[in-house]
Amino acid sequence: MTMVTGHLIAVIGSSPGVGKSTLCRALARRAAESGATVDHFEEADILSRPSFRPVAEEFAGGSGSVRPATLVDSTRDYVAKARAEGVDVLVTDALLPFIPSLVAWGHDESAIAAVLDELAPAVRPTRVTVVYLRDDPDTALRRAVEREGPQWVDWYVTKLGAAPGTRSVKDLASAAEHLRREEELTVRLLARTDWHVLSVDVGGLDAEQTERYVRENLPDLW
Secondary structure: OOOOOOEEEEEEEOOOOOOHHHHHHHHHHHHHHOOOOEEEEOHHHHHOOHHHHHHHHHHHHHHOOOOHHHHHHHHHHHHHHHHHOOOOEEEEEOOOOOHHHHHHOOOOHHHHHHHHHHHHHHHOOOEEEEEEEEOOHHHHHHHHHHHHOOHHHHHHHHHHHOOHHHOOOOOHHHHHHHHHHHHHHHHHHHHOOOOEEEEEEOOOOOHHHHHHHHHHHOHHHO
């Protein structure tokens, strides 16, 4: 079994609770079992990875946001260092292409499209596959609450409600409505890129079935 080298698999989701992190762990494990050198970039790593130190510093600087140019430069550095170190496969959890963060920070569709236009050459020649996990946001949010506990609701709603682009979020119902709009935006923006996008409807699928679907529909990876 041969794994394609120089490949970034970006796993993103339409909502919390769709299984991004679980799928990332499974894909990273499968890639390693195939003999590939793998870097699994977990969601929290953006605050600790050396390439993303400028992102962490800007975010902590008081504005609560990060300049798009900093995101692009940090991503370029991260992917270039991985190539130089001989990493075959990068599996990233909620990293590229940063759409939820850019929306929350108040950037409109044209501005976010421009960021994606800069990200595309920044990661070349590494090949990019975006795995987009999608589910009804009401269902996915309920799943997140079951997993994280009721206190998570206050944290999540407060986080979104405090950001310029998501101030309309006041409760889980308005959060779900925001996520529906963001999903529509994400689909439009990803369609403009030359990245391979695999959209996965996870409704009714468990973690094992989701992983199997991804592997079956990305057969050149495994």
